[in-house]
Amino acid sequence: MLPHPQAPQQPQRPQPVFIDTTGLRPADPAAFGGAPDVLGAWVTPYGHTISAHYYAAVPDLPASPDDIHLLRPAMAQRYASSGCLIEADQAVVDGVRAVRMVAKQPLPGGPGHGLLFGGVLVLPRDRCSAVLKIEAPEQGVTGMREATVAARSGNPMGLFQDHPYQPGLRGALPFNEADSYEYDEEFPDHPLTVVRRVLAHLITTSAVDPQFRDLPAFGS
Numbered sequence: 378m379l380p381h382p383q384a385p386q387q388p389q390r391p392q393p394v395f396i397d398t399t400g401l402r403p404a405d406p407a408a409f410g411g412a413p414d415v416l417g418a419w420v421t422p423y424g425h426t427i428s429a430h431y432y433a434a435v436p437d438l439p440a441s442p443d444d445i446h447l448l449r450p451a452m453a454q455r456y457a458s459s460g461c462l463i464e465a466d467q468a469v470v471d472g473v474r475a476v477r478m479v480a481k482q483p484l485p486g487g488p489g490h491g492l493l494f495g496g497v498l499v500l501p502r503d504r505c506s507a508v509l510k511i512e513a514p515e516q517g518v519t520g521m522r523e524a525t526v527a528a529r530s531g532n533p534m535g536l537f538q539d540h541p542y543q544p545g546l547r548g549a550l551p552f553n554e555a556d557s558y559e560y561d562e563e564f565p566d567h568p569l570t571v572v573r574r575v576l577a578h579l580i581t582t583s584a585v586d587p588q589f590r591d592l593p594a595f596g597s
Contacts, residue, residue: 391431392416393507393589394470394500397582401427424516425571427579430508436501441596442467442474449542456480457548460492463556463569465542468498471585474594475500479572481550484514491515492550496572498579501595509583511575513568522564526555 396419404418404426418428439451449465456462460482468477476499484490491514498509527536537551561570 391433391505391586391589393431393505393586394429394509395584395586396427396429396509396579404428421575423566423571425511425513425568425575427575428510430510432506432508433504434506435504436499436506436595438476438499438501438595441501441594442476444596445476448476452478453540453542453546453548457543457546459549461540461548461550461552462542463552468580470498470500470580470583471590473500473585473590475580477576477580479569479576481556481569483550491519492568494568494572496576498576498583500585500589502589502592503595504592505589506595507585507589509579511572511579513571513575515568522560522567522569523553523555525563526560530554 396417398419401419401421404420406415406418408426409415409418409428414430414432416429416431418426420426438448439455440447442448445465445467449462452465453462460480463479463481465476465478468475477496478499479494479496481492481494484493493512493514495513496511500507500509523536530536536554538554540546540548540552556569558573561567561573564570
């Protein structure tokens with residue numbers, strides 16, 4: 378009697394980075410449509426989504442984290458098509474040089490529906506990358522941060538500034554003074570403040586698999 382043929386084993390996806398999931402609950406997988414790059418997704422007690430991704434391809438970055446002066450204007454141009462890049466900086470996650478970016482885009486539904494703030498940590502290697510994401514939409518009454526800062530300045534239009542990474546850039550959303558770090562303490566529950574706080578936590582608490590860390594660096 379011939380043995381039953383065994384089904385071919387699916388290759389196991391790498392797990393290059395591990396995050397601290399304390400206080401988080403698993404997200405509904407359907408929300409990501411079965412995307413093969415998603416390693417895991419979680420929801421914070423406040424309804425914000427954190428996700429981990431792995432891309433088995435050369436990173437889609439215009440420059441390495443070490444060349445932040447080249448990366449910033451190129452990424453500002455890229456984000457301008459759908460929103461606005463607020464900031465891009467270097468970071469180090471468990472020994473791996475990374476790019477930390479914060480951006481905003483309009484929520485679906487048209488004007489008056491608020492903004493979606495997002496943060497990403499891209500850990501690029503020469504042939505692949507790991508990415509951590511946090512998304513935090515405005516909820517309830519929107520625009521309070523901008524309105525408060527505008528009222529204090531007495532010149533609402535003065536909040537809209539030239540983009541520091543790409544002067545003259547005109548994107549889907551303007552660069553806004555109210556998005557500055559200096560207002561985070563005044564608005565601790567604002568989604569932009571939350572995104573920055575979560576990214577800081579991910580940078581200091583995430584663990585990188587040694588095999589991924591030992592791969593050649595992107596752009597080396």
